[in-house]
Amino acid sequence: MTSISAIVHARNSASTLEACLRSIRWCDEIVVIDMESIDETRAIADAFDARVESCPPQPWSDALRNAFVETCQSDWILVIDSDEYLAEDAEAAIRSFTISAEESVGALALPRFNYFFGAPLLTARWYPDHQVRVVRKGRASWKAKHHVGAIIEGTVVSGSTDGPHIHHVAYSTIAEFAQKQMLYAVTDDYDEAFDPGAYVEGALRTWISTENLDDRARALELIMAWNDLYRCLLHWDARRELGEPLPEVLNSPPWFPMSLNGDHGHPPLHQETQANTVGPIAKPRLRRRVVRRLARFFRSFSFR
């Protein structure tokens, strides 16, 4: 029989922590890392007999895990956020995974339901949204970046969508969502090679992909498109400050992905959209005009 420790980061998480801890009370050990909460967070953690550790608040919590995972007692670690919970039958599924996992397996990535404004969003970006959450002790490490997952030694098993999920009570307002994305963007590292084309292409792809979605999903996708654009500028700024030369490819326009208009041999973008929700009828001609205008604007940007 293998044992499982759960590790939860919390900062003023009183509204969601109870559901989270109740859903993992079967774990052999629960460690709550309290980032100086001033609400009931600590009392709730105590009520579930969790071991409470303290650390100063951080805009990101991924890298904090490394040190605390070392202190866990079990062979496997369940990593869960304070605004997430598991289903009633998660224990059986996760335990049977840890018992049957071969030595070469380093982690299990669980699919995740993201609840926005109280309802799960099942569009391509948000579902199944696999997250590496069950890791073998000593075989995982995290980097201080938001869009980088855990680094796992060994294979990562991708959990079936018929099996256990993470249930993420994500955001209840647009403001909350936008604020969080901005916080992530401005506190990120930007230590990879700067490729503005990838950012802009990502933004436009995201934006175009909204045409078959409902309003709620469109609003979030629009923020994600915007997020890509300002990440591009933040990345540019970070590289500039370091005084590093920009990649030569940027000097030979168009670096901008012409295929966005669907006329350069690549499949047109809208084929990748998920048409699983009904939205307002798109105006393709207007859309094409706006995309061209936006593309021209970004091509004129030299990023020097």
Next chain:
Amino acid sequence: MASFNELTIVVPSRDLHGMLRACLTAAQCAAAQAGLQETTEIVIVDNASRTPYTTNDYPGTRIIRFDKHQHFATCCNAGWRAGSASRFLFLNNDVLLSLSAIEGMIDTLVTHGPGISGTLLEFPNGAIQHAGVGFPSRTPINMGRDNPSEGFLGDAIFPPAVTGAALMADREVLHHLSGWDERYAFGHEDVDLCLRARQAGYTIVLDRRSRSLHFESMTPGRSQFEEDSRMTFYRRWDGRISLDGNTR
């Protein structure tokens, strides 16, 4: 807010959001009619719906979520174990209770109980879907099925078993029997529960003062389990049930 609940309604359900919403509305009306508006809690057991249920969609309910599809009995057990009331009503999501159904079921339990009570269920075309379960042979069947439902109205009767589609049980019964038998995949777990309750000396009673609607078998993909369940039932009960439902 009431400090205790008199009734917990447990609804195991998978997808069929519209059906579930109608089911809960009817159940809430029936609870209000019985004077239990403030003292009824609703527990939805989400049996791996592809789009999970949320309390936004079903305000005032409690939702227990299974990510992997579970046996009906497992859902029922999770539901009543999470509930706080002294009585439990297990309800299928395709049952629309009549206004006086809950009042009637409670009344028969108070009069004849403790035990398990059921209610008359009819198809949308007015034919009987359930008027008690009997044993003309080794296989339990819904008595009176497909006959016009008018003739079935009347005083309470005491069939060998009642259907799990709308089954009310006292907490002490469930507690005594350790709940539903989770070995049944789908089907016959309700009959098994009633037979075990009879063995333990509890009453099985059917209230026949109102008719509720049961669409039956709305959730796809269940029949694959029914054969397994029937075999489980035979292994447990073959040769141990007499015609009147008494057990050895």
